[in-house]
Amino acid sequence: MDRPDAETAEISLFGNGAGECIVAHLGYGEWIVVDSLRNSQGEPVAKRYLEDLGCNIDRDVKLLVCTHWHDDHCDGIGELFKLASQAKIAVSSAMTVEEFLFHVQQCRSRLLIKETSGLHEMAEVLEELKARYPKIPSPAPHYLAASGIVVYSREAADRPAEVKCLSPSSQVQHDAKQKLGKVLADSSAIAGRLRVPDPNLLSVAVRVKLPGCSLLLGADVPTGATERHGWRSIIDEHSSATHVSSLFKVSHHGSETSWHPPIWDNLLCPNPPALITTFARCGLPKDDQLSKIKSKASAVYVTRANNRFKPKKRRRVDATMSTRVTNRTTTTADPGHIRIRWPLNATPHEGKVELFDDAVQV
Numbered sequence: 346m347d348r349p350d351a352e353t354a355e356i357s358l359f360g361n362g363a364g365e366c367i368v369a370h371l372g373y374g375e376w377i378v379v380d381s382l383r384n385s386q387g388e389p390v391a392k393r394y395l396e397d398l399g400c401n402i403d404r405d406v407k408l409l410v411c412t413h414w415h416d417d418h419c420d421g422i423g424e425l426f427k428l429a430s431q432a433k434i435a436v437s438s439a440m441t442v443e444e445f446l447f448h449v450q451q452c453r454s455r456l457l458i459k460e461t462s463g464l465h466e467m468a469e470v471l472e473e474l475k476a477r478y479p480k481i482p483s484p485a486p487h488y489l490a491a492s493g494i495v496v497y498s499r500e501a502a503d504r505p506a507e508v509k510c511l512s513p514s515s516q517v518q519h520d521a522k523q524k525l526g527k528v529l530a531d532s533s534a535i536a537g538r539l540r541v542p543d544p545n546l547l548s549v550a551v552r553v554k555l556p557g558c559s560l561l562l563g564a565d566v567p568t569g570a571t572e573r574h575g576w577r578s579i580i581d582e583h584s585s586a587t588h589v590s591s592l593f594k595v596s597h598h599g600s601e602t603s604w605h606p607p608i609w610d611n612l613l614c615p616n617p618p619a620l621i622t623t624f625a626r627c628g629l630p631k632d633d634q635l636s637k638i639k640s641k642a643s644a645v646y647v648t649r650a651n652n653r654f655k656p657k658k659r660r661r662v663d664a665t666m667s668t669r670v671t672n673r674t675t676t677t678a679d680p681g682h683i684r685i686r687w688p689l690n691a692t693p694h695e696g697k698v699e700l701f702d703d704a705v706q707v
């Protein structure tokens with residue numbers, strides 16, 4: 346694989362039907378990674394890809410963004426953060442009750458909540474922060490991401506770049522704290538029953554500004570029930586008559602809950618390319634949603650799992666499983682990969698699109 350030169354921007358989207366990861370080149374050898382998934386060898390795909398390009402992860406990765414702690418977005422982010430020792434990390438400032446209890450558990454070593462794989466990644470990130478800042482008893486991530494927070498900026502006049510968070514809104518942060526307050530006030534409450542209405546509301550959408558264009562990376566943000574939640578809040582706070590984005594990483598795997606035409610009308614240029622990762626467990630994106638997205642985009646690209654294969658035969662496991670399910674596939678298939686490269690002073694419309702493995706244009 347060849348590395349883009351200093352004046353070439355790139356976005357690479359990886360997806361395997363059970364996770365997604367974005368790797369972007371901001372020019373001049375500076376890379377960011379948004380979310381993480383592992384390949385079939387168990388490596389974070391961003392690590393494999395950047396090493397294949399001949400990048401020095403330690404030096405070249407400037408920022409990691411963990412949009413939220415769902416398994417399909419953070420698998421391997423702890424390992425990546427340890428490797429990218431110069432990178433700063435941004436995580437959502439809003440936490441679910443489970444995430445908060447897990448945080449407390451990490452600090453107090455007292456068992457409050459069972460560790461899930463998403464929480465395991467959070468623990469890995471906290472461990473790396475402790476290693477980097479040994480004098481701070483409980484070091485925070487570099488950025489607690491929220492609407493309006495700038496998590497990366499390159500101020501050079503001739504080649505500026507900026508990564509700005511568009512969510513979660515102050516209302517969503519407030520709602521999350523309210524939920525937490527209810528749990529703490531009523532010790533008999535079970536945390537799982539007091540989830541925020543939709544944990545995807547906590548996820549961090551970002552706008553990546555480059556010299557010639559900007560990219561809208563939608564995480565799993567849903568439309569939102571009011572103008573202070575989700576995309577409705579992002580549009581209220583971040584629409585600009587003079588600035589629109591030229592590419593959209595469609596939010597939440599193209600689901601109906603994140604379909605909101607004003608995103609396309611207010612935040613994006615007419616007919617931008619749209620990039621989507623599938624989410625196999627929920628059959629996303631569905632055909633009717635894809636049609637709607639196609640009506641707004643110049644081209645729609647979807648990553649799918651490559652090499653979907655049957656699980657290895659194991660007699661006892663197979664006997665048990667066959668009483669419950671008839672058809673199994675693994676979720677460790679290698680990801681599909683969409684890559685667009687374009688001159689740093691231009692837009693992705695003028696770029697070169699490459700589809701690897703099972704990525705397709707639909």
Ligand SMILES: [Zn+2]
Nearest residue numbers: 417418565597
């Ligand atoms: Zn997701």
